[in-house]
Amino acid sequence: MSSLPQTMTRRTVMGGVAATGVAAALATGAPAAAAAAEPSPAALLPADPLLHLLRRATFGPSPASIAEIRRLGATAWLDRQLSPSAITDQVAEEVVARLPLARLSAAEIRSRVSAGTLKQYSWDPMWQLSWAAVARAIWSERQLLEVMADFWSNHLNVTCPHGDVWDSRIDYDTMIRQNALGTFAGLLKASARHPAMLTYLDNRFSTKAAPNENYGRELLELHTVGMTYTEADVQHAARLLTGLTVDNSTGKYRYDQAIHATGAVRVLAFQHSNTTAAGGEAAVLELLDYLAMHQATARRIVTKLCVRFVADEPPASLITTLIKVYLDNRTAIVPVLRALFTSAEFAAAVGAKTRTPFEDLAATVRTLGYGPAATGAKFLESLYWMTRDAGQAPLNWGPPNGYPDVAAAWASPSGLLVRWNFHLSIAAGWWPDTLVRPTNLPAGMVGALPATYGALITATAVRLLGIAPTAPQTAALAEFYGKTPTSPLKANDPVAGWMYPYLMGMLLNSPSFALR
Structure with a gap:
């Protein structure tokens, strides 16, 4: 033609x-x-x-966000977005309120099942959560929070809808949002003790008699240090993670020391004697803190942030800078985002995504x-x-x-x-x-x-x-x-x-x- x-x-x-x-x-x-x-x-x-x-x-x-950023300027606009609780979000909240199942806790979902108003294993709450994600992305005034909630939902993915997390996936989304602009260490520990993650990656079924390696492997490979581990690291992590499970009667997280595997563990450079089952949960939290502050985790997190916000192949100089910011601020996300958005590399990346x-x-x-x-x-x-x-x-x-x-x-x-x-x-x-x-x-x-x-x-x-x-x-x-x-x-x-x-x-x- x-x-x-x-x-x-x-x-x-x-x-x-x-x-x-x-x-x-x-x-x-x-x-x-x-x-x-x-x-x-x-x-x-x-x-x-x-x-x-x-x-x-x-x-x-x-049109509204353009008018707002021109009125406030870049610095004030970014400061506002990094403090989302101070932002009125009337339109998005009103729309999400039309999806009542998208805001239920696991206990509320189970209560509705008991009352006969919701079928057991129903996907309806998860469908409504999915529709709410669309509403928030489009109409929320807390846009950076929504972008980061999407970012972390991918990084710590629990598929929605998914049959096994029928009662816990809504609450998992709430947890992601509560921690999206906090510290990665806090988010990682919240995820590790959430029924949705423990179910999705099978740790709720992991016992000292038969440790399940699924969560231990993804914890290392996807959530933290990347491909820097050995099979022995996975096995030791899986043993240490035993006991982190879900109460079948309530659907809530609980630590069950009766199924925790004791004995010394080593994951990368982390070592723990792990002598008592009663101390197993505390040992896991120490491991998660160690992983969150690991140099390889810092590189993985800031690289993914740079891929999201800067370029598919982000500048090495920016990654190096942000690794230091991440570690100096003990995994706090806001300082990393502030440094990223105010960097020369970000300014030069127009058209790169x-x-x-x-x-x-x-x-x-x-x-x-x-x-x-x-x-x-x-x-x-x-x-x-x-x-x-x-x-x-x-x-x-x-x-x-x-x-x-x-x-x-x-x-x-x-x-x-x-x-x-x-x-x-x-x-x-x-x-x-x-x-x-x-x-x-x-x-x-x-x-x-x-x-x-x-x-x-x-x-x-x-x-x-x-x-x-x-x-x-x-x-x-x-x-x-x-x-x-x-x-x-x-x-x-x-x-x-x-x-x-x-x-x-x-x-x-x-x-x-x-x-x-």
């Missing part, structure tokens, strides 16, 4: 053929299939450091500025299924290692098509059809109708992407409507009515929006 058709029927547009051509044009900066040098990723994004911080420290800039599918969906609703439906939660289910179709339903990764966070893991034509489809569907209000959006989309996005097609395209791009399109990109988009950038724009033109969502969708399909 050498150029886009000059005239198009609604049926053709609905088919998406032209939209695909324009998206390709946006990627190259030239109409249709004309050859052109590929622009650098940084050139596809605004150079504004405030928008760069928003793209990384949130699930995507929204690509949004994952879940982030793409959340960013879509956020940049559009659409609000939650006035009532009900069906719209959350719809958004959740969109993320699942794209391969990244929140909390739903099956293996214990969590979702990948590099561009190569998500690069596929089918995945891109799913994203393009939900961009248009959400923007146009087709599905979900209950999100609160402007009655007049062009007016809601850019105000008074501009005089030309080019002006409308530019204004919409700046509104949604933060950056104006190049002249060839503007021409390609105008050509989609059979016009040129200088063509006069009339109020009754389709682009100012039913075809305006296609302009929004094509801009959201662009590489500029795909970058985090």
Whole structure:
């Protein structure tokens, strides 16, 4: 195809053929299939450091968050996000309140089972927790907390929904949130003594007679030091972890000294005599503190944070700096994040990250500025299924290692098509059809109708992407409507009515929006 058709029927547009051509044009900066040098990723994004911080420290800039960070400045905005308890979060809390099962403790779930109002092993609470994750990512004012809750939920993954954690997975999410901006040592110890983790990785069934190595291995390989251990380390860790279990009658964590394996253990450089079963839990906590402060753990945690917030291949200089911050602050997360976001390496990383599918969906609703439906939660289910179709339903990764966070893991034509489809569907209000959006989309996005097609395209791009399109990109988009950038724009033109969502969708399909 050498150029886009000059005239198009609604049926053709609905088919998406032209939209695909324009998206390709946006990627190259030239109409249709004309050859052109590929622009650098940084050139596809605004150079504004405030928008760069928003793209990384949130699930995507929204009109409200842009206004807030411009009013506060980067330092005050970051300080506010690092103290989330001081932030009023009315919209997200109201939406999550529509999902009453997503806030239940294990005891409350079991009480409902006893009362006959909830079936034993029901996944309904876990489904509601999954939908709540979508709501919080999109509408929470505590955006950095939500990003870090997602980060730790991947690092200390317990798949949701998952049959064995039917009564404890909700509380596990609560624990993650309570510790997301605390210390990693505190989070690790809370995770190690949580019924969901002990169940998911089989430690609740581990006894001195038959130690189970699953949790001991993942504790070392995934949660802390990485591939620096020996099989002997795993075996000793598994023996020491015996006794950390779950009370079958209550579903709560308990330490059972009767099943704890005593005897000296050595895990890496950690040694403990472990002479009495009564002291087994205290010995485990000593091991966890040791692992949290290990140099290899420090490197693993800060590297993953840098991959999340800076680049798929983060600068070694930044990793070295942050390792020292992590260790000097005894695994406290806030000092590490503050040092990361204020570093020269972070500032220089514009365009170095690509949004994952879940982030793409959340960013879509956020940049559009659409609000939650006035009532009900069906719209959350719809958004959740969109993320699942794209391969990244929140909390739903099956293996214990969590979702990948590099561009190569998500690069596929089918995945891109799913994203393009939900961009248009959400923007146009087709599905979900209950999100609160402007009655007049062009007016809601850019105000008074501009005089030309080019002006409308530019204004919409700046509104949604933060950056104006190049002249060839503007021409390609105008050509989609059979016009040129200088063509006069009339109020009754389709682009100012039913075809305006296609302009929004094509801009959201662009590489500029795909970058985090």
